[in-house]
Amino acid sequence: MNMFVILLTASLFYLKSKNIIFKILADWFPLFLIFFFYANAGLLSRAFYMNPLDDHIISFEKKLFSSYYPCINLSETFNSYWLSEILHLCYFSHILLLYGIPFYFYCNVSHLAFYQFEFAELFVLLSAFSRMRLFQC
Secondary structure (H helix, E strand, O other), X not given: OHHHHHHHHHHHHHHOOOOHHHHHHHHHHHHHHHHHHHHOHHHHHHHHOOOOOHHHHHHHHHHHHOOXXXXXXXXHHOOOHHHHHHHHHXXXXXXXXXXXXXXXXXXXXXXXXXXXXXXXXXXXXXXXHHHHHHHOO
């Protein structure tokens, strides 16, 4: 799969001057690689640390919260349909921020603004992702 992504990336950037479809795909492909990096996070983490820290985090949470789990207890306490929908919308908003703002720049403002925003977004996300996976903090 990794080799396929590398070959697809190289071919898209080679063919982007030949056709408008390839140009659009090459422009948006780096943003869609965020899903690929997220899917490979566990493999990358185990490449550096054979024992994941999940057990340590779970035991710390059990010591900290005992039998009280905030996510479950608060959802039972504040059992409201509209509050739940608003919180789901807030959770979904990261998709709108990741892809909605670049789409606006791409369609309405300028391609330069799109490329600058895409670079900044990928730089921040991938540097945070790399730091988190390499240093496990």
